[in-house]
Amino acid sequence: MTMQSTPKSEDWFDLEADRLHEECGVFGVFGHPEAAALTALGLHALQHRGQEAAGIVSFDNQRFHAERRLGLVGDHFSDARVISRLPGRQSIGHNRYSTTGETILRNVQPLFAELDSGGFAVAHNGNLTNAQTLRKELVRAGAICQSTSDTEVILHLVAQSRRPRMIDRFVNALREIEGAYALVALTDGKLIGARDPLGIRPLILGELDGCHILTSETCALDIIGAKYVRDIDNGEVVVISEAGVQSLRPFPPQKMRPCIFEFVYFARPDSIVQGKSVYEVRKQMGVELARESLPEADVIVPVPDSGVPAAIGFSQASGIPFELGIIRNHYVGRTFIQPTQGVRELGVRMKHSANRSQIEGKRIVLVDDSLVRGTTSVKIVKMMRDAGAKEVHFRLACPPITHSDFYGIDTPEREKLLAATHTLEQMREFIGADSLAFLSVGGLYRAMGYEGRDDLRPQFTDHCFTGDYPTLLTDMIGETPRQLSLIAEAS
Incomplete structure (x- = not known):
C-alpha cells in the first residue's frame, strides 16, 4: 500500500491547503434598472464559492x-464608481476559484467576445471533461485562445457555429461539451441559463419586482429580497427576454444526479438545494454519524465553521453536550506567512484556538465535514491534546474521499487523498486520534432522505466516495465522438 508522503512545510501549516476548495458562483439579472448593483450583491452572497476573482x-x-478584478467582491464592487461603469438593465457575474487555468486577469469571468451576430458574454460554474481535447481541435482550426480557462472553449464553439440565431449557436456548443456546468450568458437583449444534462452543478431561477434572476444558490436571492421560483432542470436551457422565460430541452431526458458535495460542503447552510435545506441535511448527517459510530465521550466539539451543523445533529442524537471547544478567528487572511519554521508552526493557532475550559480533562468528539489530506486534522487533534483533552475521537460527517473530482471541485491528486492511500487504522494513527470513523455512503443517503444508494441508478453524483464517474472523462482516457468522426472523415 502506498503511504502518503509528508506535505511541504508551508502546506502543513496552511489550514486552507487541506480543504476542498469551492467551485465558482454565477449570477444573472434581466430587466432591473440596477442590474449591476444587484449582481454585485448576489456575488457577495456567493463569495464562499470562490474568492480568487x-x-x-x-x-x-x-x-x-465589463469590470473584472482579482480578489474579493467587496474589494472592488462595493465602490459606486465601479458599478457606475456597468450601466444597463441586464448583467451577469461570476466568482472564481480556479479549478482550471491560472489565477490571472485574463482568466477572470465572465468572458466576452464580439461575434458576427452580436456581443456574447458567458460565465461558468463547473468543469468540462473534454475541454483540453476541444481546445486542441479549435486551435488547429485557427482559433486564438486568450485564456487558459475551459470556459473559453464554449465561447469559441458558439463563434464557430453556422446557425443564424445566437441561441441555436449556444445549444450547438452545449452539444459538443462534456462534464458539469451551470452557465449564465448575456447576448443582445437576452439572458440565457443552462444546466448540464445530469444537473451536476446547480442553477436557480428567481424573481424580483417582475425581473428575472439566475443564480447558483438561493442565499443569493435572499440577500436582494428576491423570491425563489424554481430550480433549472438538468439539461434545460432557459432564455429570458422581454417576452418572458422560454424553456428549451435540447438533450434526451436523463435521471438527475446533482453533486452531493453541495450538501456536504459547498452550499451555504442557509441555502435550499433541490428542495432540501442544506442546514437540516447537514444536521441529519451528524445524526446518522452518531447512530453509526458513537464513542463514550463527555462533549461534542465541532471543527468550525463547516463541522457545526453535523456536530449539532451528533449531539442531539447522542445526548452528549455540544460545546464550542474550538474558537475560530474570522479576521485572519490566507496569505500570512511567518519567516521561520518555528513561528510558522504557531500559524494554526491564528485561525483556530482551543477553548480550554471546555476541553481540559474531558473525552471529546471532534466533528468535521470531511477529511482530505489530513494535515489540518493532525494540527487540530494536537491542539486538543495540548489543551488537556483526556481523549480525542474524530468523526467525519461524510464518507472517505478516495477519488479525485473532475467536475469543478479542486481536489488534490488521488495519491494525496489520505483515504485513498491509508487504511482506517493508518489514518487514525496519522492524525493522532484515539478513534476515527466516517459516515457511511448509506448513512449519507439516509441523511438525504433516501433508504440508501441506488447502485443501479444513483441519485447523486458521488464519485469522490465511490469512484462512480457519471460522464465521459475524455481528456483523461480517450477520444471524443467528434474526434472519431473527424478521423473517419479524413480517412
Whole structure:
C-alpha cells in the first residue's frame, strides 16, 4: 500500500491547503434598472464559492460593459464608481476559484467576445471533461485562445457555429461539451441559463419586482429580497427576454444526479438545494454519524465553521453536550506567512484556538465535514491534546474521499487523498486520534432522505466516495465522438 508522503512545510501549516476548495458562483439579472448593483450583491452572497476573482458584464441595449478584478467582491464592487461603469438593465457575474487555468486577469469571468451576430458574454460554474481535447481541435482550426480557462472553449464553439440565431449557436456548443456546468450568458437583449444534462452543478431561477434572476444558490436571492421560483432542470436551457422565460430541452431526458458535495460542503447552510435545506441535511448527517459510530465521550466539539451543523445533529442524537471547544478567528487572511519554521508552526493557532475550559480533562468528539489530506486534522487533534483533552475521537460527517473530482471541485491528486492511500487504522494513527470513523455512503443517503444508494441508478453524483464517474472523462482516457468522426472523415 502506498503511504502518503509528508506535505511541504508551508502546506502543513496552511489550514486552507487541506480543504476542498469551492467551485465558482454565477449570477444573472434581466430587466432591473440596477442590474449591476444587484449582481454585485448576489456575488457577495456567493463569495464562499470562490474568492480568487470576480467579474460583472452588463448590457445597456447598445453596448456591453465589463469590470473584472482579482480578489474579493467587496474589494472592488462595493465602490459606486465601479458599478457606475456597468450601466444597463441586464448583467451577469461570476466568482472564481480556479479549478482550471491560472489565477490571472485574463482568466477572470465572465468572458466576452464580439461575434458576427452580436456581443456574447458567458460565465461558468463547473468543469468540462473534454475541454483540453476541444481546445486542441479549435486551435488547429485557427482559433486564438486568450485564456487558459475551459470556459473559453464554449465561447469559441458558439463563434464557430453556422446557425443564424445566437441561441441555436449556444445549444450547438452545449452539444459538443462534456462534464458539469451551470452557465449564465448575456447576448443582445437576452439572458440565457443552462444546466448540464445530469444537473451536476446547480442553477436557480428567481424573481424580483417582475425581473428575472439566475443564480447558483438561493442565499443569493435572499440577500436582494428576491423570491425563489424554481430550480433549472438538468439539461434545460432557459432564455429570458422581454417576452418572458422560454424553456428549451435540447438533450434526451436523463435521471438527475446533482453533486452531493453541495450538501456536504459547498452550499451555504442557509441555502435550499433541490428542495432540501442544506442546514437540516447537514444536521441529519451528524445524526446518522452518531447512530453509526458513537464513542463514550463527555462533549461534542465541532471543527468550525463547516463541522457545526453535523456536530449539532451528533449531539442531539447522542445526548452528549455540544460545546464550542474550538474558537475560530474570522479576521485572519490566507496569505500570512511567518519567516521561520518555528513561528510558522504557531500559524494554526491564528485561525483556530482551543477553548480550554471546555476541553481540559474531558473525552471529546471532534466533528468535521470531511477529511482530505489530513494535515489540518493532525494540527487540530494536537491542539486538543495540548489543551488537556483526556481523549480525542474524530468523526467525519461524510464518507472517505478516495477519488479525485473532475467536475469543478479542486481536489488534490488521488495519491494525496489520505483515504485513498491509508487504511482506517493508518489514518487514525496519522492524525493522532484515539478513534476515527466516517459516515457511511448509506448513512449519507439516509441523511438525504433516501433508504440508501441506488447502485443501479444513483441519485447523486458521488464519485469522490465511490469512484462512480457519471460522464465521459475524455481528456483523461480517450477520444471524443467528434474526434472519431473527424478521423473517419479524413480517412
